[in-house]
Every structure is written in structure tokens, then in C-alpha cells.
Amino acid sequence: MIDFELEDEFRKKLDWVRTFVDEKVEKLDVLWPSPASPHDKSLVEARKILASLQREVKDRGLWAAHLDRELGGPGYGQVKYLHIAEILGRTNWGSVVFGCQAPDSGNSEILARYGTQEQKERYLAPLLDGEIYSAFSMTEPEGGSDPRYFTCSAEKDGDEYVINGEKWFSSHANYSEFLIVMAVTDPDADPYERASMFIVPTATPGVEFVRETGVFTESHDERGGHPYIRYDNVRVPASAMLGPRGRGFEVAQSRLGGGRIHHAMRTIGLCQKAIDMMADRAVSRKTSGVLIKEKQSVQFDIADSQIALHQFRLMVLHCAWLADQAGRERELRAAISMIKVASADVAEKIIWRAMHMHGSLGVSNEMPFAHMLFMTGMLGLADGPTEVHKVSVARRVLRNATPHEGFFPPQHLPTARAIALEEFGLTEETVNRRG
Ligand SMILES: Cc1cc2nc3c(=O)[nH]c(=O)nc-3n(C[C@H](O)[C@H](O)[C@H](O)COP(=O)(O)OP(=O)(O)OC[C@H]3O[C@@H](n4cnc5c(N)ncnc54)[C@H](O)[C@@H]3O)c2cc1C
Numbered sequence: 001m002i003d004f005e006l007e008d009e010f011r012k013k014l015d016w017v018r019t020f021v022d023e024k025v026e027k028l029d030v031l032w033p034s035p036a037s038p039h040d041k042s043l044v045e046a047r048k049i050l051a052s053l054q055r056e057v058k059d060r061g062l063w064a065a066h067l068d069r070e071l072g073g074p075g076y077g078q079v080k081y082l083h084i085a086e087i088l089g090r091t092n093w094g095s096v097v098f099g100c101q102a103p104d105s106g107n108s109e110i111l112a113r114y115g116t117q118e119q120k121e122r123y124l125a126p127l128l129d130g131e132i133y134s135a136f137s138m139t140e141p142e143g144g145s146d147p148r149y150f151t152c153s154a155e156k157d158g159d160e161y162v163i164n165g166e167k168w169f170s171s172h173a174n175y176s177e178f179l180i181v182m183a184v185t186d187p188d189a190d191p192y193e194r195a196s197m198f199i200v201p202t203a204t205p206g207v208e209f210v211r212e213t214g215v216f217t218e219s220h221d222e223r224g225g226h227p228y229i230r231y232d233n234v235r236v237p238a239s240a241m242l243g244p245r246g247r248g249f250e251v252a253q254s255r256l257g258g259g260r261i262h263h264a265m266r267t268i269g270l271c272q273k274a275i276d277m278m279a280d281r282a283v284s285r286k287t288s289g290v291l292i293k294e295k296q297s298v299q300f301d302i303a304d305s306q307i308a309l310h311q312f313r314l315m316v317l318h319c320a321w322l323a324d325q326a327g328r329e330r331e332l333r334a335a336i337s338m339i340k341v342a343s344a345d346v347a348e349k350i351i352w353r354a355m356h357m358h359g360s361l362g363v364s365n366e367m368p369f370a371h372m373l374f375m376t377g378m379l380g381l382a383d384g385p386t387e388v389h390k391v392s393v394a395r396r397v398l399r400n401a402t403p404h405e406g407f408f409p410p411q412h413l414p415t416a417r418a419i420a421l422e423e424f425g426l427t428e429e430t431v432n433r434r435g
Pocket residue numbers: 103135136137138139143144145146168169170171172226377378381382383384385386387388391
């Protein structure tokens with residue numbers, strides 16, 4: 001049964017989220033617009049306001065709404081969570097206010113799944129409470145989309161591991177309490193069984209921040225949110241390993257799935273915001289004696305955007321539904337790759353149109369389009385570039401394809417017609433006989 005209805009009680013909660021985000025959270029985006037600001041603990045006034053908004057969210061029972069009850073969430077499942085996440089996606093601060101921000105959401109998933117009791121107590125509990133932040137340190141300057149190029153290593157030394165190497169784009173590491181680091185422990189093993197995961201407290205001696213890399217127009221003297229880190233003889237106890245030795249890729253994949261769905265959910269909100277902005281501008285701005293809404297190309301831009309977004313939202317809803325079912329992992333993986341590709345594509349087109357429709361105002365630094373466009377760049381790269389996911393989608397389709405014999409494919413009309421005639425015992429002479 002397919003049912004798009006939501007219960008009244010949940011609808012009321014969504015109304016509250018919408019108003020709260022509109023009236024309060026969006027104002028944080030205006031006051032502290034840097035992409036990294038929601039994680040920046042040195043912003044005194046922002047932190048005070050953030051704490052009070054987070055209290056309101058917790059009081060409403062909406063904290064960490066992506067999580068099951070046993071992890072402290074409301075247990076809505078992913079389909080219902082989508083309705084919340086898409087509202088949060090309209091803002092940069094929303095996820096932190098509601099306790100469901102990346103990369104902490106994915107990191108808490110792997111801690112819950114692979115962590116030892118001690119690791120859960122020390123890291124998972126405060127992470128879920130929003131007391132601390134974490135980072136995921138996998139990408140290296142010399143290897144991103146193909147993890148077989150990773151060289152950062154962890155060598156066993158007594159009952160410790162010593163980590164050496166460099167990582168790049170470890171988002172929010174500069175605000176984090178601990179890093180989840182992928183390092184090669186078994187260089188001679190099969191390429192996908194070489195690496196293991198480690199939990200490294202950020203204050204460990206040898207964790208050096210080479211640069212706090214920012215994005216796009218952020219200046220070099222600002223604190224960017226995607227640090228370049230050098231691990232220089234970083235010693236951690238053997239008990240810091242997260243998950244089995246040599247299974248780092250498996251651990252990483254298990255966190256990236258949820259992360260990709262959540263990015264897609266937030267993308268819906270971001271795109272809807274761009275369409276709302278387009279529509280408001282179209283009914284406000286005049287040119288050649290009429291409002292620009294009268295121009296057919298403007299109407300087409302709005303229609304194309306809304307149609308593409310509706311298609312995308314249905315894809316993400318289906319993906320969220322698969323995530324809520326047991327035993328649908330293969331279908332889910334395929335659906336995740338498709339929404340991963342679609343999110344960057346749909347966001348880029350819609351946000352670009354919205355920016356363009358605002359004319360010079362759109363490209364000025366007095367509108368939020370730079371940040372919105374940065375998000376499209378991020379969507380096409382973070383958690384794996386578009387091309388890698390397209391290859392994975394194509395592979396699945398090709399796996400079910402049947403090679404045909406001879407030169408002509410089965411859809412070749414003369415060939416198909418000859419087969420059909422034979423099937424029914426007809427000939428070209430008898431097929432059109434009339435009585
Ligand atoms: C905003 C942001 C936040 C991020 N946060 C994190 C984080 O917290 N932790 C972390 O570990 N990493 C993070 N990343 C890194 C991200 O995972 C990598 O950018 C991604 O895996 C791609 O790696 P790369 O940037 O090295 O690109 P490369 O591997 O250099 O790829 C560059 C380009 O090559 C092409 N390409 C690559 N592979 C293929 C292929 N198989 N077929 C066809 N073309 C291909 C594509 O055009 C691709 O865009 C983040 C990235 C961004 C942009």
C-alpha cells in the first residue's frame with residue numbers, strides 16, 4: 001500500500017518545526033553565515049543562543065530525530081525524518097540546532113554499530129547529547145574517491161598503534177573532540193582489507209593542523225571547516241580501533257549510506273527555498289512594463305525547477321522507505337547511489353536558475369546564493385563524487401542486460417516482426433487478411 005498521509009499529531013510537530021526554523025533558526029544563518037559557524041565554539045553569543053534553541057528542540061522531543069529510541073531519538077524512522085530534515089535543509093544551522101548534523105550523525109551510527117562498551121560510554125553518549133563534536137578523517141590529499149590510494153598508516157607497537165600520514169577535508173575536525181581516522185594496518189592484504197578505523201582524541205600529541213582549509217570565498221585567515229591534518233607519530237592504545245582490523249572500508253560504507261540519504265533530504269529543503277525565492281522575485285520585479293512572472297522563460301524556469309524537485313523528493317522518499325525496511329540492503333544501496341547523483345544535479349540547476357533570476361543582486365554578496373552554490377559543489381563530491389556513483393548505477397543496470405546474437409537487436413522491427421509472425425503461425429500475406 002502506498003500512503004503519503006501523515007498523522008495529525010506529527011503534522012502539528014512539523015508545523016512547529018517550520019515556524020521555529022523560519023522565525024529563529026534562519027536568523028542564525030544571517031548573523032553567523034560562515035558554513036563552519038554552527039560548529040565554532042568560540043562564538044560566545046551564538047553558543048548561548050544555540051544552547052537555548054537546542055533546549056527547546058529537546059523539550060519538544062525532536063532532538064536527534066533521525067535516531068531510533070535506543071539511541072535517544074524519537075524512533076520516527078527515515079520516512080518521517082525526511083519531513084523534518086527537508087525543513088532543516090533550508091538553513092545552515094538547522095541540523096546542529098536539532099542534533100542531527102553531519103558528520104556526527106554518521107559517526108554516531110558506526111560507534112553504535114561497531115563500538116565497544118567503553119568506546120560507546122566515552123564517545124557515543126556525549127556525541128548524542130550534543131555535548132561534543134566529532135570528525136571523520138578518511139580523505140587524503142593524494143587519494144579521495146579511490147581509497148586504494150590511501151597511505152596514512154597505523155603500525156602496531158606493543159599494545160599501541162602509531163599513526164603517520166596526512167588527511168584532508170576532515171570536516172569540523174578543528175571543533176571536534178575526537179577523530180575517526182582510517183589508516184592502513186595491513187598493507188599486503190587485498191586492497192579493500194588493508195585499512196582499519198581508529199578513534200583518535202583530537203588533543204593527542206602529534207595531531208597537527210596544517211591548515212584550516214575553507215571553501216570558495218572564505219579567506220585564508222578565517223577558520224575554515226575542512227582541515228588538512230598531519231598525523232605525526234600519533235600513539236593510540238590498541239583499544240582505540242573501531243570495528244575489526246582490516247575492515248575499515250566496511251565501517252566507512254556503513255556510515256556513508258545514512259549520511260548520503262540525510263544530505264539528499266536536506267537538499268530538498270534547500271531547493272524548495274531557492275524555488276520560493278524565485279517565485280517571490282518573479283512577482284516583485286518588473287521589466288519592460290510587466291512583472292517578470294509574465295515572461296514565459298521565467299515561468300518555464302519555475303516549472304522545470306518544481307517538477308525536477310518533485311521527482312527528486314519522490315526518489316528520496318522511496319530511498320527513506322527502503323532504509324526503514326529490513327532486508328532491503330541491496331535495493332537501498334542502488335537507491336542511495338541514484339539520489340546521491342540526483343541531489344547534486346537537481347540542486348545545481350535549481351539554485352543556478354534562482355541566482356540568475358535575481359540578476360546582479362543574485363551574484364552579489366548581499367544574497368545567500370554563494371553559500372547555496374557551495375552546497376551543490378559539496379553534494380557532488382562529499383561521500384564520493386558523482387561519477388563513482390554513476391558507475392555503480394550503470395553496473396547494476398548492465399548486470400541484468402542480455403547480449404543479443406547477430407547484428408540486429410531484438411527491437412529491430414523486421415526481426416521482431418518475423419518472430420511475432422512465427423509465434424502466431426502467420427505470414428506477411430495472412431497477417432492483414434480482412435473478413
Ligand atoms: C564540503 C566537503 C566536505 C567533505 N568532508 C569530508 C569529511 O568530513 N571527511 C572525509 O574524509 N572527506 C571529506 N570530503 C572529501 C570527499 O569525500 C572527497 O572530496 C571525495 O571522496 C572525492 O575525492 P577527491 O576530492 O580527492 O577527488 P578525486 O578523487 O581527486 O576526484 C576528482 C574528480 O575525478 C573524477 N573521478 C574520480 N573518480 C572517478 C571515476 N571512478 N570515474 C570517473 N571520474 C572519476 C571526478 O570528476 C571527480 O570529481 C569532503 C569534501 C567536501 C567537498
